[in-house]
Amino acid sequence: MVILENVEKRYADEMALDGISLHIKKGEFVFLTGQSGAGKTTLINLLLKDMEPDQGRIVVNGVDLGKVTPHYLYRYRRILGVVFQDFRLIPEWTVYENVAFAQRVLGVTSHSISKHVKDVLSMVGLEKKAKSHPDQLSGGEMQRVAIARAIINKPYLLLADEPTRNLDRLNAIEIIKIMERINQTGTTVVVATHNREIVNALGKRVVTLENGRVINDCEHGRYMCSEDGM
Numbered sequence: 342m343v344i345l346e347n348v349e350k351r352y353a354d355e356m357a358l359d360g361i362s363l364h365i366k367k368g369e370f371v372f373l374t375g376q377s378g379a380g381k382t383t384l385i386n387l388l389l390k391d392m393e394p395d396q397g398r399i400v401v402n403g404v405d406l407g408k409v410t411p412h413y414l415y416r417y418r419r420i421l422g423v424v425f426q427d428f429r430l431i432p433e434w435t436v437y438e439n440v441a442f443a444q445r446v447l448g449v450t451s452h453s454i455s456k457h458v459k460d461v462l463s464m465v466g467l468e469k470k471a472k473s474h475p476d477q478l479s480g481g482e483m484q485r486v487a488i489a490r491a492i493i494n495k496p497y498l499l500l501a502d503e504p505t506r507n508l509d510r511l512n513a514i515e516i517i518k519i520m521e522r523i524n525q526t527g528t529t530v531v532v533a534t535h536n537r538e539i540v541n542a543l544g545k546r547v548v549t550l551e552n553g554r555v556i557n558d559c560e561h562g563r564y565m566c567s568e569d570g571m
């Protein structure tokens with residue numbers, strides 16, 4: 342479960358999040374929507390503990406983020422998988438190496454890594470691209486590698502910030518279907534997006550932000566929870 346209680350975040354005199362309270366259940370799939378500047382990225386960054394809130398409390402899987410010291414940050418981050426709009430792959434490494442790295446740092450044996458990489462690449466439909474480098478892949482393929490990397494350690498929570506922004510329509514749909522499949526394996530998924538079509542197609546929970554506040558929170562919602570009067 343993810344709990345935010347009255348969370349505030351300000352940049353200089355800009356109030357980015359203005360008293361956000363939100364509960365996300367284990368296994369939920371949640372879209373975060375809202376206009377540019379509404380506070381979606383700030384919320385994701387707080388969940389990553391990339392920054393601290395000025396007020397309020399954030400608890401993820403029983404971990405109170407306010408109590409996580411820098412020394413234990415890496416442990417907290419192990420329960421997260423993260424996907425960004427710009428993929429963030431290491432260009433000099435192959436697909437295999439990019440995905441395997443998250444397991445290498447945990448000291449997993451080469452034999453197990455090989456099996457796990459094969460499994461996640463198959464889940465994202467890229468088993469034949471293990472030896473390719475990022476510059477030999479399409480944008481959609483690069484994002485699928487980034488997803489494979491994000492899920493290889495079986496995260497409790499998968500966070501994605503505009504994962505389809507740099508993709509065409511068909512690739513965007515493919516990426517979101519993969520995230521839905523990951524969610525079906527039990528991983529809680531939070532996706533910040535402007536993509537109206539994919540939000541409407543999935544019929545998942547939609548939390549809409551405006552000026553740093555939650556203005557709508559709909560089960561089985563549509564974009565901004567508004568088009569069908571929800």
Ligand SMILES: Nc1ncnc2c1ncn2[C@@H]1O[C@H](COP(=O)(O)OP(=O)(O)OP(=O)(O)O)[C@@H](O)[C@H]1O
Binds near residue numbers: 355356377379
């Ligand atoms: N590093 C920063 N310094 C100052 N203000 C910032 C900073 N980052 C974000 N902001 C401001 O905080 C508010 C929320 O920004 P945030 O990036 O969270 O919105 P967003 O909903 O993710 O927008 P977008 O959809 O354009 O990515 C905006 O008014 C933005 O200008």
